[in-house]
Amino acid sequence: MIIPARNEPILSRTIExxxxxxxxxxxxxxxxxxTDDPAGARIALWYQQKYSDAVKVLARKQFFPTKPSAxxxxxxxxxxxxxxxxxxxxxxxxxxxLKAASAITQHGYQAVQAILRISNADDCWLAKIFSMEYAGWxxxxxxxxxxxxxxxxxxxxGNYFRRSVLGLVGGWDPTNLxxxxxxxxxxxxxxxRVAVIDGRHWEEAPVTFHAWLRQRTRWFRGWMQSLWKYLxxxxxxxxxxxLGFKQxxxxxxxxxxxxxxxxxxxxxxxxxxxxxxxxxxxxxxxxSGAFPxxxxxxxxxxxx
Numbered sequence: 001m002i003i004p005a006r007n008e009p010i011l012s013r014t015i016e017x018x019x020x021x022x023x024x025x026x027x028x029x030x031x032x033x034x035t036d037d038p039a040g041a042r043i044a045l046w047y048q049q050k051y052s053d054a055v056k057v058l059a060r061k062q063f064f065p066t067k068p069s070a071x072x073x074x075x076x077x078x079x080x081x082x083x084x085x086x087x088x089x090x091x092x093x094x095x096x097x098l099k100a101a102s103a104i105t106q107h108g109y110q111a112v113q114a115i116l117r118i119s120n121a122d123d124c125w126l127a128k129i130f131s132m133e134y135a136g137w138x139x140x141x142x143x144x145x146x147x148x149x150x151x152x153x154x155x156x157x158g159n160y161f162r163r164s165v166l167g168l169v170g171g172w173d174p175t176n177l178x179x180x181x182x183x184x185x186x187x188x189x190x191x192x193r194v195a196v197i198d199g200r201h202w203e204e205a206p207v208t209f210h211a212w213l214r215q216r217t218r219w220f221r222g223w224m225q226s227l228w229k230y231l232x233x234x235x236x237x238x239x240x241x242x243l244g245f246k247q248x249x250x251x252x253x254x255x256x257x258x259x260x261x262x263x264x265x266x267x268x269x270x271x272x273x274x275x276x277x278x279x280x281x282x283x284x285x286x287x288s289g290a291f292p293x294x295x296x297x298x299x300x301x302x303x304x
Contacts, residue, residue, distance in 0.1 A: 001029070002071055002083060002086070004071060004087070005033060005034070005044070007039065008088040010088060011035075014086065014090065015031060017091070017092060018031055018092070019031065019051065019054060019055075021092075022092055022094055022096065024098060028080070029054055033057050036059075036062045060073060066174055068171075071172045080163060081163055082100065084161075086158070087156065089203050090157055090202065091201070091203070092200075092201055093200045099198065100114070109194060109195045110187065111162065112160045113142065113155055113159060114155075114159075114196075114197060115138045115197075115201075116134055116201050118130055118131035118134050126212055130206065138155065138196065150250040151185065151247055151251045152250075153178070153254060154181065154183065154194070156179075157201055158201040166183075168190070173229075176225050176226065176229075177218045177221045178219050178222020178225070182222065191242070220257070224258055226255055
């Protein structure tokens with residue numbers, strides 16, 4: 001289990017939860033805490049001294065302070081056959097390790113994704129909306145894509161990999177802001193099987209608009225980085241032969257999501273302008289005849 005931590009006062013809770021409150025043989029558990037701050041290093045070092053067979057600490061200097069860089073550094077200390085990425089705020093289902101290990105060792109998957117759920121949905125309206133979005137994303141959208149055998153990005157936590165496969169694809173891209181989605185592309189290119197398992201990690205949603213906006217724009221920037229990185233490969237005949245058309249088109253459409261969001265705002269603006277025309281608030285008649293015809297589908301999906 002790799003636990004990346006920076007300024008996380010609840011780090012001790014997560015270490016103890018992984019060690020003592022999950023169903024898995026204790027002697028087969030290994031926690032690697034990778035941290036960039038002195039407080040996190042002190043907490044992790046205390047656990048390393050107390051449970052030297054189970055806990056390792058990698059205290060880094062902040063020369064290259066990105067999460068994927070920390071994950072790559074921690075990977076070199078992992079000795080288990082299966083590597084999990086667990087964020088500090090995660091609350092794990094008790095049997096999640098058993099389910100992940102079963103999917104990888106018995107069912108032939110090279111990586112699995114746990115369902116991420118929101119634990120603080122009642123904190124505010126933003127967290128409640130976030131909870132609804134996560135329910136649709138992980139329980140329906142990702143699940144369907146995995147079952148259809150097409151590309152779907154991994155989540156930022158709750159990833160479980162066969163360690164040998166993670167090494168073969170080169171670990172995580174240390175400069176990518178959406179390293180989970182990017183490593184999923186390389187797994188797809190390599191032709192390895194990935195699935196969603198019926199096990200959950202509970203995590204906290206942002207409770208302020210500023211925190212939500214920073215998180216969402218970071219994800220979108222990461223997807224655009226991946227689009228730029230792989231676009232040259234995607235347009236070659238090799239990509240079609242290796243991935244197949246279905247897999248190829250789902251990767252491209254996924255990475256185009258930030259641009260689709262921009263079109264969403266255009267659709268919102270045109271909808272408002274159309275309503276102003278219909279209500280005779282503005283005197284022009286540019287959209288009243290044509291706009292509802294082509295806007296029906298996207299507007300309906302946004303309402304849903």
